[in-house]
Amino acid sequence: xxxxxxxxxxxxxxxxxxxxxxxxxxxxxxxxxxxxxxxxxxxxxxxxxxxxxxxxxxxxxxxxxxxxxxxxxxxxxxxxxxxxxxxxxxxxxxxxxxxxxxxxxxxxxx
Numbered sequence: 001x002x003x004x005x006x007x008x009x010x011x012x013x014x015x016x017x018x019x020x021x022x023x024x025x026x027x028x029x030x031x032x033x034x035x036x037x038x039x040x041x042x043x044x045x046x047x048x049x050x051x052x053x054x055x056x057x058x059x060x061x062x063x064x065x066x067x068x069x070x071x072x073x074x075x076x077x078x079x080x081x082x083x084x085x086x087x088x089x090x091x092x093x094x095x096x097x098x099x100x101x102x103x104x105x106x107x108x109x110x
Contacts, residue, residue, distance in 0.1 A: 012090075019091045022067030027052060028060050035070065035083050042078040 006014050023029060027050065034049050035041060043061060047054045061081060064070045068087040072079040 012094075015090060016094050018067050019069065019087060022063050022069055023091075025060065025063075027056070028064055031057070031060055031064065032069065032083065035081060040080050040082040042075070042080055044078070046081075 009017075023032065030050055031046060034046060038045070043054065043057060046057050046061070050057065052060075061070065061072075065072060065081075068084055070081050071084045072081045074080075
């Protein structure tokens with residue numbers, strides 16, 4: 001498989017692709033749902049909530065953080081994670097624009 005040539009796409013398209021890829025795994029969606037429910041947490045809390053090993057959860061948290069969907073702050077010897085609203089606003093605006101364009105065309109696609 002060939003490499004993706006991100007330089008051919010706009011910064012917005014690349015950012016949206018990164019966000020979509022980050023939420024493209026059910027474990028990451030479950031982590032986001034959990035963070036929304038508790039408003040902040042430490043990695044061990046997620047381990048107790050989801051049926052995944054701690055290293056697996058750490059990897060998913062890293063992917064979400066690298067995409068900018070979550071942010072973390074160090075509290076003593078643990079990291080407390082929460083949702084980063086700015087990135088999700090970008091995704092919300094894009095999905096909203098798709099919905100708006102579909103409605104404007106009176107759903108006459110295909």
